[in-house]
Amino acid sequence: MKIAVLSGKGGTGKTLVSVNLAASAKESIYIDCDVEEPNGHLFFKPKAVQSEAIAIRTPSVDEKLCKGCRICVEFCKFNALAYIKDKLIIFDEVCHSCGGCVLFCPAKALSEKEKVIGEIQSGVSENVGVITGILNTGEASGVPIIKKLLTCASSDKQFTFIDCPPGSACIVMESIKEVDYCILVAEPTLFGVHNLNMVYELVKLFNKPHGVILNKCLEEENPAEKFCIENSIKIIGRLPFDRQLGRVNADGLIAIRESQKYRDLFFYLLQRITREVEDETVTHP
Template sequence: MVIAVLSGKGGTGKTLVSVNLASAADESAYVDCDVEEPNGHLFFKPEGVQETAVSVLIPELNDQRCDGCRACVDFCRFHALAFINNKPLVFDEVCHSCGGCILVCPKKALTEKEKIIGKVQKGKSDQVTTYTGILHIGEASGVPIIQRLLSKERVDENKLTIVDGPPGSACMAMESIKDADYCVLVAEPTLFGVHNLDMVYQLVKLFQKPFGVILNKCLEDENPAETFCIENHIRILGRIPFDTNLGSLHSNAKIAVREKAFYWEMFSALLDTIREEVPHETARYS
C-alpha cells in the first residue's frame, strides 16, 4: 500500500503525520519526496546510509555540424537556448531535459550529456526503511529525483510505503501521487489553511485518487478547514489537537510515537482508519 501525504503549503504538519504513520507500522518505508527541503531524515536519523547520484540528459553542441538555423532555439519554450555569435548557447540551469531541441535539429548538431542534479539516500531506522531525495540548489525540476525515489525497484509493493510529498500542487506533487493507492491531505484550522487545502483537494480529484483529510492543530474554536470538508463531503480521517507537548517533540526532531504511548495509540488509530479507506481493488498491502 502506497499512501501519499500532501499539503497545500509547508508547515501544516505533513512531515509530522508522515514520520509518525511510518513509525506506527510494524514495518514500513518512508519516502521523502520534498526534494527541495527534505527533513524526514532529521527525525529518523537513519543508519547505514547509501547514496546514489541522480542525473539528467542535457544538450551539447557540436560546432562543426551546426549551421546556425536556430531551429533548436525557436523550439525551446523554457528559453534554455539562446543564439549568440551565430550558434546556440545552452543554459543548463533552466533546461528541462525534454530532448526536443535534439529532435528538431536538421544537422544533428546536438547530442546529449549527463548532468548530476541531486541524489537519493537509503537508510534504516528501526523498522522503517528511509528514502530521501535531495535536489541541488538552482536546478529546474526535482521530478527526475522523485521518479527515482518511487521507481519499482525501490518501492516494495508488499510493504506499507508512506510518501512525504512536496508542498503545493505543482509538478513534483503530481509526480509523488501518480502511483499512490491513497492520499492523505493535512490541513490547518485557518482560512489560509482552507485555501491551501483546496489546492491539493483539486489535485487529487484531477488524478481521481481516493483521499481523506487529517485536521491538524485543532482547537475548540470554529475550524474553517473542518467546515470546508463538511461542505464538500470530504472524509475526515482524524483530528490532531493543538498540543504543545507534541509540538515540542516535533521541533526537537523527535518521533512522537517512539516517545510516548499516547501518541503511538493516536497515530496507530489514524493508520488503521486509512487502511480501511483504501479501496480493496487497489490495495497492495494487507
C-alpha cells in the same frame, strides 16, 4: 499500499503525520519527495545510509559542426536554445531533457552530456526504510529525482508513505500519480482552508481517493472542519493542539517512539487509513 501525504503549504504537520504513520506500521517505506527541503531524515536518523547521484541529460554543441540552421531552436518549446551572434546558446536550467534537439539536428552538431542535479540517500531506522531525495541548490526542477525516488517503493512492504512537497505544483503531481490514497493535512484557520482547497482540487483532478487529517485542533470553531463538511470530504482523524506533541516534534523526535499516547493515536489513524484504502479497492477494483 502507497499513501501520499499532502498539504497546501509547509508547516501544517505533513511530515509529522507521514513520519509517525510510517513508524506505526510493522514494516514500511518512507519516501521524502520534498526534494527542495527534505526533513524526514532528521526525525528517523537512518543508519547504513547509501547515496546515489541523480543526473539528467542536457544538450552540448560542437560549434565546428553547427551550421546555424536554427532547427533545434524552433523545435524547443521551453526556450532552452537560442542562436545569438552566430553561436548556439544552451540554457541547461530550462532544458527538459527530451533529447529532441539532438534528434532533429541535421548537422549532428548536438550530443548529450550528463548533469548531476541531486542525490538520493537510502537508510534504515528500526522498522522503516528511509529514502530521501535532495535537489542541488539552484536547480530548476526536482521531477527527475522524484521519478527515481518512486521506483524505490517496495512491493514486499505493506505500506509506502510518500511525504510530498508542499503546494500543488508539478513536483506534487508527480509524487501522487501512482498512489492508492491521499491524506490531506490541514490547519484550523481560514488560511488553512485556502491551502486545503488547493490540494483538494489537485487530488480531485487526479481522481485519487482521499481524506483529511485536521491538525492543531482546538475546542473553538474549526474553519477547515467546516470546509470538509460542506464539501463532503471524509475526516480521517484529528490531532490536538498539544504542547507536548509540538515539543517532541521540535526536538526532532518521532512521537510514537516517545509516548504510548501518541502511539495509540497514530496506530488508530493507520488502521482507519488502511480500511479506507481497502474499501476503495473493493468499490473501485
